[in-house]
Amino acid sequence: MKYCPNCLQPDTRPNTVFTPEGICPACDYWARLANVDWQERYEILKDLLAQYPRRPGQHWDCIIGVSGGKDSTRQALWVRDKLGLNPLLVCLSYPPEQVTERGTRNVSALIELGFDLVLSSPAPGVWQKLMRAAFDKFTNWARATELALFSSVPQLAIRYNIPLILWGENPGLQLGDLKTLGKTGYDGNNLRYMNTLSGAAMDWMLETGIDLKQLIPYQYPTPEEFDEHALQVVYLGWFLGDWSLTNNGMYSTANGLEIxxxxxxxxxxxxxxxxxxxxxxxxxxxxxxxxxxxxxxxxxxxxxxxxxxxxxxxxxxxxxxxxxxxxxxxxxxxxxxxxxxxxxxxxxxxxxxxxxxxxxxxxxxxxxxxxxxxxx
Ligand SMILES: [Zn+2]
Incomplete structure (x- = not known):
């Protein structure tokens, strides 16, 4: 186990590779950010968005997955108020035993801010069974629920015929999960390869005896489905110079987020x-x-x-x-x-x-x- 000399990242993070000098990918990325022309990136984003005009008869320009947390609240507001888009927000809801009252109030607050929001609620019984199976098998109860969380966004993008998905953090650049890097710093179509989503996901769930039909919320759309529906995931974090845990927290709290x-x-x-x-x-x-x-x-x-x-x-x-x-x-x-x-x-x-x-x-x-x- 070795540490990055700049920060406190050990090289034990899955899918990470340090530079030959021993620097972690996130520090390496951060050092290169000093030379970034943010205005230029903003222009790139505007050009990119122009390639995804609102479809005829459609109400929304893009889809954003939200939890009512700091990152998604900031994203939703930035996309609407700075970029002038009308996003459809998608929220995966937890069963009553799991969700906090604070969480439901934060989602309500987004609706009160004027956003359209679709709530997707996987069947509670299957959810609970998968959580137990994931804990037994991986000592990580979130293995299945994270799949549902990530999958709900492209699934609803297909359902609502909205090809543009705006996603916050780039886990490759900002955390060092290198398998998620795409063709460009903002291309998020390799998000499917992140550690959370990878690894024969369906097999262990099917072993629980749960019917494939009941596992639909846990299936991340395939590359073929992405192609067929021309889906594009864009990492917004790449365009925002001050994207960070703390900044997003402060920004969202100032806009009514309950912490x-x-x-x-x-x-x-x-x-x-x-x-x-x-x-x-x-x-x-x-x-x-x-x-x-x-x-x-x-x-x-x-x-x-x-x-x-x-x-x-x-x-x-x-x-x-x-x-x-x-x-x-x-x-x-x-x-x-x-x-x-x-x-x-x-x-x-x-x-x-x-x-x-x-x-x-x-x-x-x-x-x-x-x-x-x-x-x-
Ligand atoms: Zn580092």
């Missing part, structure tokens, strides 16, 4: 602006930390360090303190939902801990073998 009030010890969320619509993602980040040696606090600090808002030393302190944050209350409600006991939860988590990176003690404590910012 978290629970402490960072529970969530690993330094500013309370992520995963506003549900709580279980917070301990999934803790599990990710035990698998790969980095969690959400690392992602936060990396961005702040790159932007010059935090020193690497301060980042190390925060990562050491909070990257394994997880709330007992949220873990309990999750266990109740998928029908397992807490012991079973921890047995499963322990089984997925990367033993090269961590030691599991007899009393259940998990401690790191690596030094944050230095490696192993």
């Amino acid at each position: 978290r009030t629970d402490p960072v010890e529970n969530t690993g969320d330094l500013r309370g602006v992520t995963s506003l619509d549900e709580d279980w993602v917070t301990f999934n980040q803790m599990i990710k930390y035990y698998k790969f040696g980095f969690g959400r606090v690392t992602d936060y600090c990396n961005e702040e360090i790159r932007h010059g808002n935090m020193t690497r030393e301060r980042g190390i302190e925060l990562v050491e303190k909070y990257d394994d944050a997880g709330s007992d209350e949220y873990i309990s409600s999750f266990c109740d939902y998928i029908g397992i006991g807490k012991d079973q939860f921890w047995d499963q988590v322990h089984a997925s801990v990367n033993r090269d990176l961590f030691t599991i003690h007899d009393d259940g404590r998990i401690t790191r073998k690596f030094e944050v910012g230095v490696g192993l």
Whole structure:
């Protein structure tokens, strides 16, 4: 395990490749942003949008997937108010056990801001069964639900005959998942290859005995379907010089977004602006930390360090303190939902801990073998 010398990204992130000098892809990208002509990019975006005129009889110019979170709120407002487009917002709804009241209020707020919004609700029984199966198989309950989240947007683009899909973050450039890079910095049609969506997705779901027909919400449209409907995913982050977790959070909060009030010890969320619509993602980040040696606090600090808002030393302190944050209350409600006991939860988590990176003690404590910012 090696760390990027600029930020706190270890090379254990799936699909990542550091430069020969040992710099992580996100820092490498950030360094090159200093020379970007943002006005030129804006012109490129205007030219691109001109290639997708509103279809005859159509009400909307493009589709945007929203969760009612900071990124999607900012995107929706920017697309409407700066680009002058009329987007159709698509929101995948969670079952009542999972969604937070804050999340539903944030989605309502978007509708009150004047947007048209389609809510897609996968069947709750199948959702719950898949979440349990994903946790059992991958110790990652979000494996299926993220598929539904990502798939709902191109699926509805096809259904509503709107070929242009505006997506926020480019996971290749902004996080370092290099398989998602397309022909250009804004081409998002390779989003399907991101770690979350890859890997014989249907097979394990079919093994649960759930009928293929019931898995429709979890099927990301194929490259052939993309071609047939001329779908184009465009990463908006490529055009926005100040696209970041913190900036999007501030911008959206100023426009009425309701954020978290629970402490960072529970969530690993330094500013309370992520995963506003549900709580279980917070301990999934803790599990990710035990698998790969980095969690959400690392992602936060990396961005702040790159932007010059935090020193690497301060980042190390925060990562050491909070990257394994997880709330007992949220873990309990999750266990109740998928029908397992807490012991079973921890047995499963322990089984997925990367033993090269961590030691599991007899009393259940998990401690790191690596030094944050230095490696192993
Ligand atoms: Zn870096």
